[in-house]
Amino acid sequence: MTAPATPARRARRGSGAVTLHDVARLAGVAPITASRALNTPSQVSPDVLKKVTDAVGRTGYVRNRLAGGLASARSRLVAAVVPTIAGPVFLQTVQALTEALAEHGYQLMLGQSGYVDSREDALLETIIGRRPDGIVLTGIMHSAQGRKRLLAAGIPVVETWDLTPTPIDMLVGFSHPEVGRAVAEFLHARGRRRLAVVAGDDERSTRRLQAFSQAAAAAGLREVAVVTVPAPTTLKSGRAGLGELLQRLPDTDAVFCSSDLLALGVMTEAQARGIAVPAQLAVVGFGDLAFSADLYPALTTVRIDGMAIGRQAAQFIVDRAEGREVAPRVVDIGFSIVARESA
Structure with a gap:
């Protein structure tokens, strides 16, 4: 069972990301005013604050919390989001992801989202604000706000453990x-x-x-x-x-x-x-x-071959972060029924 290949998308880090200037332009204010509204909202009028926050909501912009960091700088950090670390089903994927990334000089940061969209949205906002070189999600992104933020960030994203005809960026999983x-x-x-x-x-x-x-x-x-x-x-x-x-x-x-x-x-x-x-x-x-x-x-x-998911997700992230084309962007690893004595 293999999902149809979809056209490769160009590397998005440093291109296509929504910036503070985009927010300022949409809000009709100067970039320094938009920055002040986001960082010290008490220093701007309620009207300006509303314009800027509305523009943030419309664009999905998340400000870069790496103060003084250049947009082109690599963090060598990849964030992975799993619903839970209590259950062992995702452990093979996390292990393979960690090892494969380490081979290329990247470190993995693990976040636990639970099974509620709002918790995942809050976690993603924090992750995006620290501008990792890639984000690996468990499952496909259902929250409209979370999807908007990820698209606006310009950070390579891999959705895993699922399939969809409309991935955010790259995907490895099964149906x-x-x-x-x-x-x-x-x-x-x-x-x-x-x-x-x-x-x-x-x-x-x-x-x-x-x-x-x-x-x-x-x-x-x-x-x-x-x-x-x-x-x-x-x-x-x-x-x-x-x-x-x-x-x-x-x-x-x-x-x-x-x-x-x-x-x-x-x-x-x-x-x-x-x-x-x-x-x-x-x-x-x-x-x-x-x-x-x-x-x-x-x-x-x-x-489910969780190790294969982790290795492919790591390869996607490394290729995209280092400016290489990715094709196909969707990989269906399939599954198998292991028949033993209980059925």
Whole structure:
């Protein structure tokens, strides 16, 4: 599964970035007045302040907090944003990104955004203000304000762990809907007919479960039962999720979980209730974490090559930061279903 290549975009550092002069021009004031409005707003009139802040909002401008730094100077710093550092699913990507960047003399700064757009927006504003040589995002950017700021900054951006036809700049990932469809077809092919999902309430897992449900319906199966739990997901929420599911539909014969930790919780709860896996209940996870192959029974799961994502993201950033053309700008690394004893 490979996404179509899109035309290369020229290097954006030092060209195309929204500047203070652009803000001043839009606001109809002198650059020094715009600077004063942003840095010492008490020294300008309310009318001027409003004009400047409106111009900032319209352009997505974020001021450079590296005082005295030249726009062309390299920081040798790359910022990566992940939803959580508590869950292990992104660790391989972070590790590969760190190592690949270090080979080229760049250091990685890691930020945790959570699963709320407003938190990511605030974090990105801080990151952009320090003008790193690149920004790596987990998932695709959904906030209109965050997207505007990233486009205005002129900093190389790589979105990861997802696919979209409209990336901000560069992208390496895979299709979450394709994962959902493939798992539903996998379970159906193994004779499972009463499917369910236990999933985190984040946007990416939601798209997987929606595609899973659509594929089940297309196969003529009954409506998929869905239990959502807070993200980041845990073993405990997996146990609770299966408990809730069995109260509603005790004849469920297969569960697709949005993470391997959830799947571990589901298997633990099944064992506690005397439900045999896979004889009575098939379980499929997502992530192929290190423990998955060593469970009893071993966990069937969706494998994502997080190391490949990290290495490709690093190469994108280094090429763009050093003025080289990037083509294609979108790389689909795909996924695989690792069939083990739990399904």
